[in-house]
Amino acid sequence: MTQARAIIADDEEQLVIYLESMLSRIWPELAICGRAGNGRDALALIESEAPDIAFLDIKMPGLSGMEVAARCSGHTRVVFITAFNQYAVDAFENEAMDYLLKPVTDERLEKTVSRLKKQLEGDTPPVALKGVIEEVMRAVGHPVKPSHLKWIKAQHRDTIRLIHVDDVLFFKSSAKYTTVLTADGESLIKKPIKELSDELDPEIFWRVHRGTIINAGCIDKVSHSLTGRLAVKLKGSSEILTVSRSYAHLFKQM
Known part of the structure; x- marks a missing residue:
């Protein structure tokens, strides 16, 4: 199996640093090929880097993590990051879609990494999640408004x-x-x-x-x-x- 590659997208820079540090310890073979602070940059990264995995915060400016996931459905395995228990719905518990609840714990991340490794070692393509994601979004009332803008490029x-x-x-x-x-x-x-x-x-x-x-x-x-x-x-x-x-x-x- 070739080296797995992933991106991390979250508008909280410290969370990105923290998660990357945890992954380097729990899954040292994983290569982080990109980081994004909003949904549009995350989608652009996925399109340019074609990572195996995308760790996506549900609540991001521009596009939510779910919207990004729906657009890259079938091409990249998605792990949602959320601080909101109401979004950790049953659909996230299947083998195709996973979530990390903030604050991310070693136990939960190890479980997620184990699932991802199993999928990658089996060489099974990412499941097309668009329909599942749309159902989840309807069930939770289209989760979160994007968080407020924090940085301006001028x-x-x-x-x-x-x-x-x-x-x-x-x-x-x-x-x-x-x-x-x-x-x-x-x-x-x-x-x-x-x-x-x-x-x-x-x-x-x-x-x-x-x-x-x-x-x-x-x-x-x-x-x-x-x-x-x-x-x-x-x-x-x-x-x-x-x-x-x-x-x-x-x-x-x-």
Whole structure:
């Protein structure tokens, strides 16, 4: 049997590192050929690397682990990673589909590895799981919304920057681009404000205008402009941002 290859996809970087460490100890012959932090990157990795196994977090930005699994059905063996007991349904217990419950234990991982080795040594092709996955998704009500966006890939002069959302002061639409302002300056991304609004945590990132989203944790002061509208100043920025009347309710308790 040739060396087995796998990818790990989870938006929690520490979980990826932890699982890879456990696998290196329990299954040292397994080669990890890729890591992804969201569903779309995971699918791209599967398509480019054609791994034997994909460890997929069910709850990921972009595409859920189940959606990724449905698209690669019949080509790659899938092991779901989940923190939610309600998703560890009976269908996961068959020989074709498995799951790891967070926090992942040695005992559970050893059981999963044993199953995978048995399948690979038998040289049986991955089972087409699309129908099973669709049934599971219906049974659990289409599990989880993708987790909130954590990292932004932005154009900064002639380079690409990776910006953690906690460092963002605000997003502002500008022609075909969206400006991302941090304490380090401005960067540009092509993702529209509407898409960002759907992906960011609404408890932290408030849309205060059709073209503006602010980090509420960075609010310095809120005042009234000469026209009577609310105006927001953020820590680390001299720019005054106008609040549309339709979003003024966000500041009623302030």
